[in-house]
Structures are given as structure tokens and as C-alpha cells.
Amino acid sequence: MAQAQIRQAIAANPQIGRDWPTVNPLVLECNDGYLNDIQAMAVTEADYFNACANVTAQPEQGAVGAGRGMSCFGLKGGIGSASRIARQETELAGSAPDYTVGALVLSNFGKLRHLRVNGRMLGQDIKRRMAGRHTAAPVPPDIAENAPDKGPSSWCWQPTRRWTPATASAEHARSCRAGAHRFELWPWQW
Incomplete structure (x- = not known):
């Protein structure tokens, strides 16, 4: 390449x-x-x-391209994107330019036993619910922020600030926020 x-x-x-x-x-x-x-x-x-x-201006996301072979916490991973506008405050006359900060994420790390959502270790629960099934629940392929909580049956993905396999978790799931992006684990699909 x-x-x-x-x-x-x-x-x-x-x-x-x-x-x-x-x-x-x-x-x-x-x-x-x-x-x-x-x-x-x-x-x-x-x-x-x-x-x-x-x-294209709107690339496909999820289990496509580089995301096809990804595995996250032992479940299906993928590829996704996120962006935010960073505004600068300035004391000088006029305004400073806004900057767009973007992320392209391939979720490809972790073992199911390490999956934590809202402080709760869910790996064993998921493994038990998936026993004998051939498909895994979808796993969020992106960093999400600014999304409203939809209740106990959905969790929003938000890794801890230090993005490493050892520290990434969804501890703050119920309080995470995502603009146009929302990723959920649907319990009835397990």
C-alpha cells in the first residue's frame, strides 16, 4: 500500500x-x-x-472494510468515526477560528470477560445468554459522546480517557453523550 x-x-x-x-x-x-x-x-x-x-463524503461504518475483521471484547467490532468542533476563546479583537477534531476508530481489543458497562462486569452474563447461539450482539464501533440515556436496556459506549485495551470500558455508559452517533447493545439479541 x-x-x-x-x-x-x-x-x-x-x-x-x-x-x-x-x-x-x-x-x-x-x-x-x-x-x-x-x-x-x-x-x-x-x-x-x-x-x-x-x-465518498459519508463513508460506510460498522462491519465493512477494515471493520469487517474486528473483534471487541470478544464480540463483533467494527469501524466508526466521530467529530467535534473545538472553539477557541481569545482576548484579542475578533474571534479565533473553530477547529474540527475527528476520530476514526477500529474497535479491535479486549476479551469478553473484561467488558464493563456502567461499572458492572457483563462478560459472564453475555457469555451465558449467548451459549448455544451462533451470532453475537453488535458492539459499538466508535467513541460516542452527548447521547441521551434510553434506559437500562441500552448502553452507550464511552471509553475512559486513556484509550488503551487495559483502560477502555463503558463505565460511564448511562451518562455518555453522542451527537449524531448512538451505539447500543440490545439484550434481546444475545
């Missing part, structure tokens, strides 16, 4: 690496080793160019 990014950049700007500075390609990977064979090198430069040609 790095070579495909470099080729695309040079095609768009032939002076890269000549009169202009060079580029640094960025390729990120999330482990879906239980699903994929890394040695097959299945994703090609053509796949990269095809993906770039089909970019």
Missing part, C-alpha cells in the same frame, strides 16, 4: 522527489489474523486505487 500511495502522489505531483520534497506514505494495520492470511498478500495496489476512486 505504501508504494501505491507514493505512485498516486507522484502521478498527481510529478515534482515530488525532484524539485519538491518527498512524501511519507502512511499505512495503518489492525490485526485480523484469525480471519486473514498475512502471507497471501491479498490486498494489491489495484485495490488501493479502486478504494481511492470510490471515496
